[in-house]
Amino acid sequence: MATTTTPTGVRGGHAKHGGGSPAPAAPGTPMTHRQIMEALSGLLLGMFVAILSSTVVTNALPEIISDLGGGQSAYTWVVTASLLAMTATTPLWGKLADLFSKKLLVQIALTLYVVASAAAGLSQSAGTLIVFRVVQGIGVGGLTALAQIIMAAMIAPRERGRYSGYLGATFAVATVGGPLIGGVITDTSWLGWRWCFYVGVPFAVIALIVLQKTLNLPVVRRKVKIDWTGAFLISAAVSLLLLWVTFAGDKYDWVSWQTYTMLAGTVVLGALFLLTESRASEPIIPLRLFRNRTITLASLASLFVGIAMFAGTVFFSQYFQLARDKSPTMSGVMTIPMIGGLFLSSTVSGLIITKTGRWKAWLVSGGVLVTAGLGLLGTIRYDTEYWHIAAFMAIMGLGIGMMMQNLVLCTQNQVSPQDLGAASSVVTFFRSLGGAIGVSALGAVLGNRVAGYVKDGLADLGPEAAAAGHAGTGGGGIPDLDTLPGPMRTVVEAAYGHGVADVFLFSAPAALLAFLVTLFIKEVALKTRAASDAVESLESTQAEPAAVAAVGGVAVEASTTVLATSAPGTSGIPVHGVVRGGEGGAVPRAAVTLISPAGRQLGRAVAGDDGGYTLDAPESGSYVLIASADGFQPQAATVAVGAEPLAYDILLAGTSGLTGSVRGAEGDTPVEGAMVVVADVRGDVLATGKSGPGGEFAFAELLPGSVTVAVNATGFRPLALPVEIGAQGVTRVEAVLRSGALVRGTIRAGADRRPLPDARVTLIDAAGNVVATATTGDDGVYGFADLDAGEYTVMATGYPPVAGALTVAGSGVDGHDIELTHAGD
Template sequence: MTHPEIMRALSGLLLGMFTAILSSTIVTNALPQIIGDLGGGQSAYTWVVTATLLAMTASMPLWGKLADLFSKKLLIQTALIIYVGGSVVAGLSQSPAMLIAVRVVQGLGVGGLVGLSQVILAAMISPRERGRYSGYLGATFAVATVSGPLIGGVITDTPWLGWRWCFYIGVPFAIASLLVLQRTLRLPVVRREVRIDWAGAALVSAAVSLLLIWVTLAGDRYAWASWQTAAMVGGSLLLGALFLVVETRASDPIIPLRLFRDKTIALTSVASLFVGIAMFSGTVFFSQFFQLARNQSATMSGVMTIPMIAGLFVSSTVSGQFITRTGRWKYWLVSGGVLVTAGMGLLSTMRYDTPYWQVASFMALMGLGIGMMMQNLVLATQNQVEPKDLGAASSVVAFFRSFGGAIGVSALGALLASRVAGYTEDSLARLGGPQAEAASGATGSGAIPDLDRLPGPLRTAVESAYGHGVADIFLFAAPCALIALLLTLFIKETALKTTTGGGSA
């Protein structure tokens, strides 16, 4: 494809990517009000995010394998249609359970959009030139991430709209992407007679789902050391072992295990898992920090996250341009790992009354690092594989990144609920009085508090608890960023290929 043809098709891909990321970020600042209106608590808050990540993670390998077998254009259009259906029904939700269930459907569509965008980009453009265009994907990711919370906050704070429009607003973008791709995307179609590895897809989905359910409920519904933990962790490990057995015997496995014989693919996959923990911990829990620890509106909460997104935007765009110009990419991976680790370590020191300029500086460091690592881990993987494995390899990296995000959101969400309850009880115990006991009971139940209804001293206690609790999330997530950094040191830099090698549509 010529550059003008690539840019026209890329416009449709970028619209699809914008839609996918928008659906994940637009609810972050609206979630406190959504969960409050639907009568949910911290567990429901976490699961509204985790449900989408879970479905996205579990479906990515299947989307990637289908992309190696069938028309990529038809598949991404199917993902857009699934997303539209899920979004419309999500806006009609009447309970936390209904919203969580529909978010699963949304996640299936988002998994296709995120995974297939990388695959289609790789089918159109050689690895050497791909850095520049991958930078466009990274920039779109940044724009959608920053505009999502802002749009969601404005919608939530506008009385005649309300939070339900957070789900409806992505529909026009999805429809526009569908139409643009229909007119501009032209890839060769190669028909292959194969059997889809449905057993592998079911087993990996079940193993991931069971593990996430355990992480979310442990420490709340039952103790971490309990028979439920043993049963669910053991069940997840058993399903994972069965998945490996099935994949070794499948004629066309959903995740070709032979890919992991390549050291680069193995390292980038594991590094992506830890990058996912870092990336999603920032985008999900900052809204609670600004709204519940600093008593900001949903709109201002979005504005205050701009430094992180600006860093991501700049680093993903600039690194892509330099990689295309020089062909060197490892420097950016290692530098990104250093910045993410430093940013998260510094964020673990913040409190509810920390000056905003300090928090903004820490967020910017974190964003710069994520922007350097996210797209370039995919690029390093795609550069190692044959065209026939392009879809599977791309989706494997995306799978591990989303899996890390889902595990991180679930585990860190449970940690936040526990820490906030503990810090609140400690503060209120020092205050004493019947009002303190009532407030302690409300926060200890896992409900999202309404700060405006609390007297001054009690509100300060709750704000302090959320500020300290969110900081603890980054304290636990920073070692994950450090592990990602260490893994990138062992990735061997190889010259970027100058051809796509063709492949199926």
């Protein structure tokens, strides 16, 4: 299928060409920081609106539900409905971004948000509000998915950490500002909670205007087919699952025919979705993406992160308002430690990732912090000191900031440009799915727990209090604390404090699973090229051969695999094959060039999704074939082309690195100045270096395969380690050196005790084994190095042999002089 590209001049200035159309910028030219920030300004504003819509109602929800006449189920569904719509439509937005203008899609998403927000503010019942929240969630799903996709289209993965930090900061500001704004609006009598939905509309309108002026990306126009069946099936499967989670244990038992029916329906719908996706020409979620280990693990980790993240933000408002009797405004203020931690970690981690290119340590550390934060929050009660809660929230916020954006980043780093939208939306989809499941399930848990704690607490107050029943909490209702007597009010506050703590405690295992999954994600070096640069480079490669073919009178169809022609006026001899990586997998979008022995370029091709390439040699003879791809070392090979087409596969070695640290076995102290040597299996030295102050060493641009790492340091025994360097990314090795002692002495003989040359000295260990032998020099000195601590026997011969005991304590130098004498001396 032929493709046509309409550049919009995002990277260059405009020049007049006849009709006044803008001149396209040079393909592959990186955007400056200023250009990126101008393009991101409207995008970040739109992202701010999306997050604001979710957080602005959190502190107003108790009053909203009370005003519209709903219970705990309605409370959670106002949040879940938006999350559900966002979850179900995220893959669709991602796929549309691979097919249509990303700028147009963002504007459509913003428009949906504006209309739905205005309608939600006019709601007269909880059911109506939930319906409009669904529409609002569709728009928010587009904004959250497209923000990551557009950033990836403009910015290389290596630089994206810096800008992901800005995205994380926007997320933090909207998250902390939303509850504050919502609380102030709710507490202001002449505004009311309805303005919580109206307040985001002006921001969305401004974002639309800014995006129109600043966001310009290449637009690929081609015939497309949307997988509407797949979109419907995945939406239905997710919806049915959430309905079961929400109502199980409340409307019906966990073990009941309703449960069996809903679970069976979810499984059937999921199976139909997988079947549909495997056959669709343009699937919503390309199943081949999950052949990539990183994408699969990142998606699974995002699912668990979503449970922890949304559980931690949604239920804080109930805790502070119903367990601690705080106003909506103060509820927002008291969550600042969590948002501050998220803001700090997302910004700092983004800057450091951009500088170092390493991201896995942040994911793992984030998993530890989220798990610890939720576990600690599971211990709180209604009367826990606030500074304890603030510290726990800060720990959780730091962890979320480290994980949320970086899971998307590591996924985007592993896909080709045409799959960027689908892959990004897959990770976002699973995070939203986890959030929706978490809010639904944990909301039901909270309702049941609170009702149970209230019943137990009232029973302890006596028969009269027990007669009050559920004190307004029965059936999942939200109580009005101001109408309750003092003792009964304390019981309800304690119940909500304990119930919300249980929610956090139940969320901690999900965070622990996310941490365990991240341990198995392989760190791959971040690419240094943006997706749109790769696309434009591909398109220019497609266009040039087409022009050559027109001059030569040869019709050539441009496609993703055949992208080169022979010299003008010749039909050529095809040279074709597959570009493969170190592990045998296909390398898509690799650039393949055919040059003559004199160095003249004869043809270029870009490998397709299957790694296949085809180009033409003008005639029989010897040529040089060069292949290169981002993340791999270039490869050149001489090929002999005969009269028949030549099949030649190209193997690319990944750009790999080796890092590690040298430490002593005692006290785990770093060893500075250790000599580190990397040698291949033939013994050829590949790299040498010394460890730094922290014992760290690093080597870049090493070929993958088996190597030997030898480490030597003064006062330690030499160490040799076999290491397998991976095809891509950085391999890490830890070298632990054992202390080695040196025994040295002088052999003397005769009455004058002169040094004895050529005397033989034997060192024997406690088991009677010969450890080493030495011969003295002209000065009578001998020595043994790299000895373990222990008992030894030193035996010298030359005169009648003499044996002496020696105790080696550890590192350092032990002196042991020996005197040899004749019997008559």
